[in-house]
Amino acid sequence: MMQILPKTNINFVGIRKYGFLISLVLVIFGILAFVMIFLGKASLGIDFAGGTMIQGNFEKPISVGEIRNALSEIGYGDAEIKELTRDVSNSFMIRVKASVEEITQVGESILAKLDSVFPDNPFHKDSVDEVGPVVGKILQRQARLAVILAFLGILIYIWIRFDFRFGVAATITTFHDVLVVLGLLFIFQKEITLLVVTALLTLAGYSLTDTVVVFDRIRENLKLFRRKGDFNSIINSSINEVLSRTVITSTTTLLVVLTLFILGGEVIHDFAFALILGIIIGTYSSVFVASPIIVEWERKAPKRFK
Numbered sequence: 001m002m003q004i005l006p007k008t009n010i011n012f013v014g015i016r017k018y019g020f021l022i023s024l025v026l027v028i029f030g031i032l033a034f035v036m037i038f039l040g041k042a043s044l045g046i047d048f049a050g051g052t053m054i055q056g057n058f059e060k061p062i063s064v065g066e067i068r069n070a071l072s073e074i075g076y077g078d079a080e081i082k083e084l085t086r087d088v089s090n091s092f093m094i095r096v097k098a099s100v101e102e103i104t105q106v107g108e109s110i111l112a113k114l115d116s117v118f119p120d121n122p123f124h125k126d127s128v129d130e131v132g133p134v135v136g137k138i139l140q141r142q143a144r145l146a147v148i149l150a151f152l153g154i155l156i157y158i159w160i161r162f163d164f165r166f167g168v169a170a171t172i173t174t175f176h177d178v179l180v181v182l183g184l185l186f187i188f189q190k191e192i193t194l195l196v197v198t199a200l201l202t203l204a205g206y207s208l209t210d211t212v213v214v215f216d217r218i219r220e221n222l223k224l225f226r227r228k229g230d231f232n233s234i235i236n237s238s239i240n241e242v243l244s245r246t247v248i249t250s251t252t253t254l255l256v257v258l259t260l261f262i263l264g265g266e267v268i269h270d271f272a273f274a275l276i277l278g279i280i281i282g283t284y285s286s287v288f289v290a291s292p293i294i295v296e297w298e299r300k301a302p303k304r305f306k
Helices: 016-038 064-072 103-117 133-161 164-187 194-225 231-263 266-300
Strands: 051-058 080-084 091-097 123-131
Touching: 016 164, 016 266, 051 103, 064 080, 064 091, 064 103, 091 103, 103 123, 133 164, 133 194, 164 194, 164 266, 194 231, 194 266, 231 266
Parallel strands: none
Antiparallel strands: 051 091, 051 123, 080 091
16 A cells, blocks of 8 residues: 555554543533534524525626625625526525514515615526424434434444444544534534535544544454554554555545535535534544544453453
8 A cells, every 4th residue: 555654653542641631622512512503502504493595596697795785784684695506697595594483574575675676687586495493393303313323323333343342432433523523613603504414424424434444453453463462552553554544545535525615615615614624533533532442441341352
């Protein structure tokens, strides 16, 4: 395999407590974000909070700023306005959060305002979708269920392929990654939408892949060198052996996602941002969270691997 990094001999096990400390702080932010989402006080998209989404196109070119200025006059200056890159030119998506009392009036108010402000540049609507709070609650429950089922699937898969404690470590690591990214999105004040939930599930799979590579090397080294060295040195050797592969994979994946983040447009901006955070955190956790959990378990129950 191509080596980008020289052969390393880093004592990852020796500095695992610093990794645990960093993870603890980040997970606290993640738990806070989860509680705020559960209480409905976080920045939720209309998929979860309820609101109106309008899609359509203008006959002539127009900027997002001009549309926002027009909507500000009727109290919707904070609307989410995205230019859509598709076959029809000058296409836009306008998303506005609204209470159940306002939801039926928002679409009509926006369309009437656009017609009055831009009489020489008519807006032709393609669709007006209204998402009520009841539907938003259902979507929230379904999103939570999807995450829970993903974690259960990970636990069963790793348990069958490796060992129960490996499965527990992988599940904790994946849960750690999702919580940390959720906390960082909360800190950066990003809206939690269905697309962001999709990104969280995607990064769960990515994190698992990274963790499995490390675990696979640990398993092989345990078979070969268990009698020749102590458990901690085997863990260190295993991580160092796959470090170059981890750097190559993470860097190439990150470059692709960065391209999406920069050139993909506003529609997938938050999705790509969540993936960027997930790649960084997933790479970190496979080294400083997953393997150290195995070390701590072995320290407390050393007979299991002998």
